[in-house]
Amino acid sequence: MNETFMKEKPVFPLLMSMALPMVLSMLVNSLYNIVDSFFVAKISEDAMTALSLVYPIQNLINAVGIGFGIGLNAVVAFYLGAGDRKKADKALTQGMTLAIIHGILMTAGGLLVMRPFLKMFTSSEHVIQLGWQYSVIAFSFTIIIQIGLVYEKAFQAVGRMNASMISMLCGCIFNIVMDPVLIFGTGPFPRMEIRGAALATGLGQVVTLAIYLLLQKRNPMSIHLVREDWRPDGWMIKRLYSVGIPASLNLALPSILISVLNAILAAYSEVYILVLGIYYKLQTFLYLPANGIIQGMRPLVGYNYGAKEYKRVDRLFWIVLGLCGGIMAAGTLICHAIPGTMMGMFTSSPETVEAGAQALRIISIGFLISSVSVTASGALEGLGKGTPSLVISLCRYILIIIPAAYLLSRIMGAKGVWHAFWIAETLTAVIALVVYRKNVKSHRDIKA
Template identity: 35%
Template sequence: MKEIAKENKMGVMPIPKLLMTMSLPMVISMLVQALYNVVDSMFVAQLNENALTAVSLAFPIQNLMISILTGTGVGINALLSRSLGEKKFDKANQVAMHGLLLAGCSYLIFLILGIFGSHAFFAVQTQDAQILGYGTDYMRIICICGFGISFQVILERLLQSTGRTMYSMVTQSVGALTNIVLDPIMIFGLFGFPRLEVAGAALATVTGQTVAAILALTFNIKRNHELRFSFRDFSVSGRIIREIYSVGIPSIIMASIGSVMTFGMNKILIAFTSTATAVFGVYFKIQSFVFMPVFGLNNGMVPIIAYNYGARKNKRIMETIRDSVFVAVAIMLAGLAVFQLMPDKLLGIFNASEEMMSIGEPALRIISVSFLLAGFNIVSSSIFQALGHGVLSLIVSVVRQLFVLLPVAFLFSRTAGLQAIWWSFPIAELVAFALCAAFLRKIKRTKIDPLGQNH
């Protein structure tokens, strides 16, 4: 028993139980995040459709912020878990401190973008004065007050890296619930608060993020005993930053590609009608209920694979992969069923007009066909990252979103009309599936099998 106590649970606990204990808190917190996404837009939609469109057009910038932070977090996560697996505790502490430094640097980038780029970003997309005004206010607040999300994401990754996903769940949930409570108060001016409309939605968001960051910092200091935060022993190391970003940069670019894709898709759709852009924004909010639990599963899976790779336990790695794919596919099939059977109910949440219903119902049904393959693709990309092959995830993402999805959507917009554009999603997912399957076979042969059959 003493021997087991010495090793982190990621090296000894049975995989199904470990995956559940690591992932379930993350899945719950991701579902709360998804709920916040939907509630945010639901309240904004009560103002008018232009308000919903403005928030939809701001999504690429919000996604870019999250992409840079979560990508950096993936690099920190993989390096920290591997260092713990190799029993290099001093290095793990250095990695954690570099995480805080990089969070601060990320915030400065978006502070500058918020001050100088908000109006220009919306002016490129629309000439509608109301959408332009709403959107500029929203983006400015999100970026200038982005210190909350910057530190929240990195501090939560530190908790996840050491297997303390329960605390990470609490911070995300408290942050999202703060946002949900403040949304109607700040948007509509309840309880004597001034009516801020779309700016109120942004203010509620950044307040929730700041609360979560403070809570995550507290948990790391008080409860994360495997890491020691000390500025006295800290010195900036180019080598550690390079190691973090060797995994992190492909992940950042991969997630940022989503911003490019969304921006491009918004441009294609708004040429038909701003309602089509609102439908696309609503789809992104609702699909988060399906995708977020899979991302939560991945957040639990990545440190398990990284730790056991450091500890050379290949059977545990393969069992983790098999279980993760099974659960991800099951979640996606449930999501597919909901999108096929009740698209009208989903759109109704957002105060949908008749035009929005007529565009949205077939859109949700067509796009959700891509869910059949998406679960496998998402898990595969995270496996590549956990084993230090983030560049393979990057290739899949670039091909799926930039080489297939956007060009096919543009081609269909010119030749077959608005409804055909939605078919670009299943087509892109099919191409990604073929790539993921090929890369996963190669990774198994070259990285996992040579670890040997011990343990």
Template identity: 35%
Template sequence: MTQETKDRIEGIEKQNETERKEHNIKENKMASMPVGKLMLGMAWPAMLSMFIQALYNIVDSIYVAKVSEASLTAVSLAFPIQMLMISVAVGTGVGVNSLIARRLGARRFEEANMAASHGFRIAFINWAVFALFGFFFSKMYMAAYTDSPYILEQGTAYLVIVTVCSLFVFVQVNTEKVLQATGNMLLPMACSLTGAIINIILGYILIFGHFGFPEMGVVGSAVATVVGQFISMCMGLVLLLGKKHEVTVKIRGFKFSGQITKDIYSVGFPSVVMQAIVSVMLFFVNGILAFSETAVAVLGIYFKLNSFIFLPIFGLNQGAMPIIGYNYGAKNRDRLMKTYKLGFKISLVIMCIGTLLFLLLPAQLLLLFDASENMIIIGTPALRIISLCFLPAAFGIMTSTLFQATGHGMLSLWMSLIRQLVGIVPLAFLLTSIGGLALVWWAWPLAEILGTIYCIIFLNRLYKKEISTLS
């Protein structure tokens, strides 16, 4: 054996030893670090990123509302398509993330590289679908909800821009999920924060026409959105391709594999569905509320405001889920339940704050969006009534996280369907038929009650059959 061969073998052994030590450190942390410190340490990058994203959603709508109430309605009608687009991007990214993580854990590095490479090709395919829809069907979509020439024109222009340029968000999300799959949470957070901050600043400049730029209104909001996504995408690509990571994206010598695509969407499709439920619900509810453009705008404001409450909780769950999953696999019932209960308590505190804000200050929240007198009359009771769903939602969201972490994704999917679609849409239609706008808002808390009953039943079954038997 030559000296060169000996040195190579020694180098490989040292690398393997280093990897084993890193793996043991991670295992020890998941198994022994205090749950609160561990969960918050893992969750804070995602919570901060989602908090900034929620802030952007609100600030962007405040800017648009200052143009006119009709402008806010136009953007609100386009919002479900945007949410559907994000749902496909994030759901696909979750599938890519999961497949990469599993292949890395199994030491199948080449397959991890192929999963990452497929993610980028799929991003282009998804972009093409939405770009074609936006280019050819945006006006038809908007016309289904409004006969106002201004709302139709502005909403169509907004929708065309964000869909035709959606390549940026598809690639951006995929890049972030690939980085997260290698255990890097900070770089994706930096990319997301940079894009959101640029979006907020540029939105103000373009919507109102400052620093020599023309006043672009709704179109300016769309342009700021895609520019922020473009910069975030570029930053992510530089960080992914310009540095050495555990995975390598193949640009040349790539062959598309149906099996890898299937593996990605075996996890990604349920996630797409769960993410898209709110979009589908809004399609129907906006149609139910089509007799009142102000009511549509109020619903749009509600979803922008509730993101400020809900998104940080979803970030918290990103920290809780791997801890629950790890300790479920390790058969450590005490740490599993401690994580679940702590996550629920923190979620409940956040929801309590949100409920108080909506109950005590609904008019002030609406005035952030330059609400007219009619909007305040409609929106004040609407925000108060819908906020009654917040507290039970804390239980539903955290229990859904437990279902996913223990490998029961379909239980989580049905939970989301009941809370956000199967419950709300029929109830909204029925209540509108009975009492119009005065009753329609009760669809949200009533649907949440149905979701809570479902959660209690299946959580009890899961605990008795599986969790209680863990040592």
């Protein structure tokens, strides 16, 4: 398969052909996240609280796989754009080896820290036990997830976004169907409650990987796993990690943020911890579709940068910024129009619904401006500039929002934590533009 279409087709139709399959996949994935939480909430508020507390560690594990996959995607796309298919093969092979190692280490590490982690945020033995039950099953599928992510990013790097879409859709739909079956018990399946939610998630990942393997067998990618390239190559590993580590940290930072905010909110009420957990489920409807557009952009900017098509890189950035801004604007309107309705999907407690509605209205003030930092960070990753992308994410998730949340909570109570979100988004957007322009300029100065 020839990937030169990534530098030859008109930019906007090309971006749409790459991004729309990913947006559809992300929308279905976000629907799954909502459905999963909806059914878990039907078990009890304790079950939903346990799921919210497990989320940071689960997100951290996913972040390592996705972040490393972003590094793999950028390196493979760059070498394909530069016409060096042999190095693209080596990047894929080395990436698969490292992904398997990551999976083994994270399975053991996640289970080791889970109980002490849960005890940091709740004294309820029931909540701790529910979180542990979920984690044991969910983390058992970590290696499957890591291998699947390598295939996902490899297919995207060669421009085969439909393959990613089909595989992800199959896994998500399987999850949605099996969630109520395994949680509540239907027919031959026993009632597993929160363990059923974890098992449905894990089996969905197995389905996704199986589809990738089937597609690879029937219609192989233009890059391949090469037996001779399994031996570790220090230079290639360094290249993969130079983007993969910052990208993983970018994705892991929300887990750190949620843990810190949970600690701040716990001083007021566990209701606010539940509200924060529900918010992060709801915001996937916005940020996962936006991430779908970013995923469509990354291989294009990487390929065109490798091919020295710098004007196309500029056009891609501004088009993606506009599209992400449109998604965020729509999300802002929804959160101001029906916040109580959305919170009511996950709890029947009037107190929680009221607190959550207030949180959604305040946090959503920063949605539109966040499109700047999201787009800039994604474009920098596609260019292979992992460290500048990490700087943006550090500002967004750690350096600004945590001090702001702490200080404002002392003045305004839990409400101050919600205001810290839009303040951090506004300041980070300014920093993101400066960082992006500086690094794109330095790229051209070096490569011209």
